[in-house]
Amino acid sequence: MVSEHKIAPLPFVANFTAGAIAGISEILTFYPLGLQVKTRMQLETGKSTTGLVGAFKTIIKEEGFGRLYRGLVPPLLLEAPKRATKFASNDFWGKTYLKMTGDDKMTQQLSILTGCSAGATESFVVVPFELVKIRLQDKLSTYAGPMDVVKKVIQKEGVLGLYSGMEATFWRHFWWNGGYFGCIFQVRGLLPKAESAKARLMNDLIAGTVGGFVVKSRIQGATKVPGVVPKYNWTYPALITIFREEGPAALYKGFVPKVLRLAPGGGVLLLVVEVTLNMFRQVLGPPYL
Template identity: 80%
Template sequence: MAVPERKPLPFVANFAAGAIAGVSEILTFYPLDVVKTRMQLETGKSKAGLVGTFQNIIREEGVGRLYRGLVPPLMLEAPKRATKFAANDFWGKIYLNLTGQKKMTQELAILTGSSAGATESFVVVPFELVKIKLQDKHSTFAGPMDVVRTIIRKEGLLGFYVGMESTFWRHLWWNAGYFGCIFKVREMLPKPESNKARLLNDLGAGTVGGFVGTAINTPFDVVKSRIQGATKVPGVVPKYNWTYPALVTIAREEGFGALYKGFTPKVMRLAPGGGVLLLVVEFTLNIFRKALGPPYV
């Protein structure tokens, strides 16, 4: 007797699983994001490094500064990660239908991830802008609402989309690497015989995906931080304006290594963070499958 094919979970289940995973990841790894941003905003030759930047922040500004700007990403993580995984599921179905494929392939996984990242970027950029403004060492803002009021007063609502183009490329490349690697690593690992083994496979695949995604997108993240961290001067063209020209400018003036400023804290967050994301998502989706019963199980 043929085993009935498992039905895909509804959109709301993927959205909720992504939201829960995102909050779990940000609460665990946020201080590394603060350190990463500080390192990326530093122009010229990097002086402090990962440990030195950590020590400087704690010594000069206190431990609490490591959680400066937490509110915007915490508010963002639920819709951001929910959008990531729900969009990945949505685009995966679209591309399978368009190509007539029955199962996901490596190429489709990369294309699907890219599309999910592009979709996610539109949700992310206003929150990222507020976060960068608060994480900057020279920030004088009292808090998130102070940043919001200042942006609206000086630039209007469109001011929240400063860095949209660089955010688009950052998320497109990270998600392409992340979801593309998850597909490949899962394919290479032994077929899991239990739920525990499957979740361990997800943790491993997500960690590898997080590392590769970070290695690919860090230069774009450096540019995004520079664009969003800059103070606009009327009548003056910003030094960092568009992504690809900015990549060339930074490499020419500071060396190629400058494009990977903040890579260590970023990869320390997003490699295991990518594993945690996938693990929590799959764990949560399993709960939904059991709750909904056949044909979702």
């Protein structure tokens, strides 16, 4: 009986680098749609919203085309460590859980658990950068730039002020990554077995696309006043407040641009990651091939 060739897992640095390259690729492609317009729509209060096309037109007409890329530096600097952390920690937790359970292959349950763990890890890297991004993207923003946001937040709220919205971000990344990686595992299993490198990449694009909250933006966009409890302070109470005051539709502000970014964005992420990892395998050679 001929033994099946077992491909060795790539080192941590390979997964980290692949995630970083994928993150930068995604942010440069989808920034105006997924971040600028979505965030602006989410920061609107009240029951009315301009909608996706209206948000684009308003920003360009009133503030110029360049405004669509306002606040690009923080997420651009963020995407490398953020996505690197996502895929590297997903790989780390996957190996850890397989070792703990004694399983040889990833299962649906383990892929979800691994994704949730990766999301929780990723959230600690994300929060300060996203707080800076959201403060800059607010229409009423008077900050001179990213470092001005950091400086003033620390002056008024201390270093921990940079972690405003941590709880909401934690839960978002926890659940989203569990669903993302769990869905990728499921879709990959349903797709026809790829017989070529091109077919495998297409499968990755499809799986990532299929795999691909207002609350976090409200919490991070609010300016804290000493001695006053913020209106949007904790995730689930904030959900109830927004629902009660603005109706259920307010919870889905920015939903369209978010989905339009997450679907192809998730596909691009996974595609670039797999292309980069394949390059590492080719360079490193056996036993990684």
